[in-house]
Amino acid sequence: MNERVLRVLEYHKVRDHVVRLASSSLGKARAQELVPSSDLAEVEAWQRSTAEGVTVYRLRGLIPLGGIHDNRSAIRRAALGGILAAAEMLDMADTIMAGRRLKKFLQDTNDEESIPELMKLAESVPELKQLEDEIRAVVDDNGAVRDTASAELRRIRVEMRTQQARVKEKLESIIRQPTYQKMLQDPIITQRNDRYCVPVKVEYRGSFDGIVHDQSASGSTLFIEPAAVVRLANALRELEIKEEREIQKILQQLSAQVGQHANELQDGQEALAELDFIFAKTAYARKLRAVRPLFNDQGIVNVKRARHPLIDPNVVVPSDLRLGEDFILLVITGPNTGGKTVTLKTLGLLTLMGMSGLHIPADEESMLSTFDEVYADIGDEQSIEQSLSTFSSHMTNIVTILEQVDFRSLVLFDELGAGTDPTEGAALAMSILDFLKERGVRTVATTHYSELKAYAYNEPDAINASVEFDVQSLRPTYRLLIGVPGRSNAFAISERLGLRRAIIDHAKSRLTTEEVAVDELIRKLEQNQHVAAQEREKAETLRRELEMLMDEFEQEKQQYYSQKDRMMERAEEEARKAVRKAEQEAAEIVEELRRIAAQERGQIKEHRLIELRKELESKTPKLKREAKQPKAKPADRPLQAGDHVAIVHLGQKGHILEIKGNQVMVQIGMIKTKLKKEQLELLPPEQEPTRTIASRKKIETKQVSLELDLRGANVEEGILAIDKRIDDSLLAGLSTIHVIHGKGTGALRAGVQEYLRTHRQVKSYRYGVEGEGGNGVTVVTLR
Structure with missing residues (x-):
């Protein structure tokens, strides 16, 4: 994309907003490289990633981007065998931890809602927990190498602290001696050139034995290392050199480990830069209340309620912008300061933003197209240095544009043909528009020339548009009216400003009949357009109100179902408690009956007891719930x-x-x-x-008994009945059947169990235990 159009449409200001919203230097550098792309697949991929970023913000809120550093140079040096500083190591560990935290955050978000584009990037972020732990074991949070980094370093530093204490003790004994106190400027110990010194008055230089390391700015004080501590200080310096060598050795080993993971770390840096950049685009979209545009490569633009991103959102007036489907040339007319140029810049800038993967400030389902190039001739490009007039400057730019355009271009002209004789300027403008139209170039032009209104009206691939003007307030509304040419409103404005009515009427009489008719036609078109816009706004308001009512209705309905379920659960629990109490009482009665039966030698049959118990169980209430959502x-x-x-x-x-x-x-x-x-x-x-809802029938589950009474049936009838009952029980979700066949001769019992032994849906079977009917009942367990 040519730099001139980026500058004219103020694309760099949008880019600067994105740069400021990036969290790391990596993300800021990536955002600074932002440029539009003409490749549809690439643009759609960028738009998907921005949309996924919006999804992450919506689901999770604040995104953990802290702790990311630009380590690319350090990684390259480590890969070549260089030694990294301790502070660079700390940045490396912080970045590894930040990458791992962000990766986990995105994986958790992906579990809630799919974000494939972001997950591709997250997969390139290495975890490398072991390397991070090794770095932190060596380097502390202040970027210094720890004493525990190696046993040798620990030993050296212990000796250093001991030697430092000896040096300071010797110096303190010197400054406390009365002989030296009068020679000292202040009784303090200081350091110069990494050597311990005392401040000596310059007049005592010959009396104070030692090495001069520095002098004060005034020259009245010398900083002298006393001769008595030189030997001790030299020993300390030797230990410091050993410390530096040991630290270099430790950092060299650690740098070698970083170098082994150089490729992974470099890939991670690129992925983190891209992720930070994507979330910067996301933050800008949220700031603008922007949406993801639909994209095509056919030159079709249909942006709904477009807003210029650099104008205060509290004052900007939305406009509907269309181009490329029913017409490829849009001619916008209207008074000065009416918003024509803003409309032109809005279309151009939103196109560039969309082609950069940025969401645009407009309504949902807005559509943009990719273009190979966007050209713009906007504003006064007069060049004093080149001694060019306004017209010459514009025409120079237009000549360049006409030499380069093709059907994959978008061209924006502001005040086409202005700056010269109106008749010649209008003719030249129409000729330029003809040239572009014949080549299928999508073009938007603003103009004052009334001749261009007739041109756009008569050309099948062109259409008029205007910016609305409120004659009562003498102010533009900045609302774009496509299909309606602009009026000058000169008479109306003059009358509002107090010009005599007679003068205005005399001026009107000088107009031709055709001019008066056209002006009246435009006035009626504007009026009809205004009424239609009001009706659309009312319809949109009603639609939003209906959707709100539907949402409220859905919420109330769900609350009703939830409350109903809770009430039914409570009722069911109370019923179960009552039934459990009744079952307990019944069990006691049955036990008493069994005891009496034993005493009376089986006068009461076991199967009768089973029937009584099953009858009690069948009384347990089963409450049915209606479906929550039809x-x-x-x-x-x-x-x-x-x-x-x-x-x-x-x-x-x-x-x-x-x-x-x-x-x-x-x-x-x-x-x-x-x-x-x-x-x-x-x-x-x-x-x-x-x-x-009221008339929908409920399908009730068929109740299947736990018992199958075969008494009185022959073996063949019993097998048929068992087969059907097994099917019904499986459908009803039952796992156990009690088959009552009695004792009798044993033929029915034997036939039943032989059939059950080979049935593939039967897991096992057994005789009934005491209380279930004994050998007169077979208990079947299904698979």
Whole structure:
């Protein structure tokens, strides 16, 4: 993209905003390189990554980007065998930790909602926990090498501290001696050139034995290392040299480990730079309340309620901008300071932002196109140094543009043909527009020339537009009206400013009939456009209110179902408690009956006891809950535009206007609203919807008894009955069946168990224990 158009459209100001929002020097450097791309696949990938960044902000809020440093130079030196400083090592460890933390953060976010573009970058961030631990074991949080980095370093530093104490002790004994106190400027110990000194008055230089290391600015004080401590200080210096050598040895070993992971660390640096840059773009999108634009490479632009990103959002007026579908040339007319240039710059700058992967300040479903080049001739480019007039300067730029454009270009002209004779300027402007139109170039031009209004009206690939002007307040509204040419409003403005009515009427009489008719036609078009805009705004307000009411209705409905469930659970729990109490009492009664039966030698049959117990169990209440959300009946084909549908959760009918993914635009009477596919049920074209929430039938689960009584049946009848009961029990989710066959001759029992032994759905079977019927009952466990 040419630098001139980036400068004219103030693209660098947008880029500077993104740079400031980056958290690290890596991200800032990456943002500083931001330029538009004409490759559709690349632009869409950039847009996806920015959209995923918005998703991360929405789901998780603050993103952990702290601790990232630019270590690229240090990594390259380590790879070549160089020794890194302790502070560089600390930056390396901090970056490894920050990368690992950010990677974990993105992985957790990806578990909630897929972010594939960001995860690709996160996979390139190395974890290298062991290397980080080794660095932190050597370097402390202040960037100094720890005493514990090696046993030798620890020993050296212990000796150094001992020797430093000896030196200071000797110096303190000197400054306390009365002989020396009168010679000292101050009784203190200081350091000069890494040697311990005392401040001696210059007049005592000959009396104080030692080495001079420095002198004060005034020359009245000499900083002298006493001769008595020179030997001790020399020994200390030798230990310091040993310390430096040991530190270099330790850092060399650690640098070698960094060099072994150089490729991973470099890849991680690039990934962290890109991630920081993406989240800077995301932060800018949030700041602008921007949206992700749809993209094409066909030169089609349709931006809804576009706002210039560099104008205060509290004063900027949104505009709808269209180009490239029904027309490729847009001619904007209107008074000065009416907003024509702002509209032109808004279109150009939003195009460049979108092609850079930035979201744009506009409404959802706005569309932009990629262009190989964007050209702009905007503002006064007069060059005093080149002695060019305004017209000459503009024409020089236009000549350059016309030599380079093709059908993959977007061209923006501000006041095309201005600065010269109006008649010649208008003719030249029309000729330039013809040249561009014939080559299929998408072009937007602003002008004062009324001749261009007629030109745009008569050309099939061109259309007029204007910026609205409020005659009552004598101020522009900055609202763009596509399809309506601008009026000069000179008479209306003059009258509002107090010009005599007679003068205005005389001026009107000088206009031709055609000019008066055209002006009146434009006035009516503006009026109709204004009314239509008001009606659209009312319809949009009603749509938003309906969506809010639908959301409130859904929330209240869910609250109702939740409350109903809680009430049913409480009722069911109370019922279970009552039944458990009754079962306990019944069990006591049964036990008493069994005891009596034993005494009376089996007068009461075991199977009768089982029947009584199962009858009690069947009395346990089973409460059914209604579905929380009614489901639409599956269609035998995909939904299409024009289909008649029932909105099952509202009990309403409508027809489909448009389908985008899972979102469906449905017309319900006078209202248009967006719904999800699963909320809609396909109807035949002639059928009115009759299904409502109240009329939907509930399918109840068939109750299956735990017992199968085969007494009186032969073996063949028993096997058929068992086979059916096993199927019913599996469907009902039961795992146990009690088959009552009695004792009798044993033929039915033997036949039943022989069949159960080979049945593939039977896990095991056994005779009933005491209380279950003994040998007269077979208990079957299903798989």
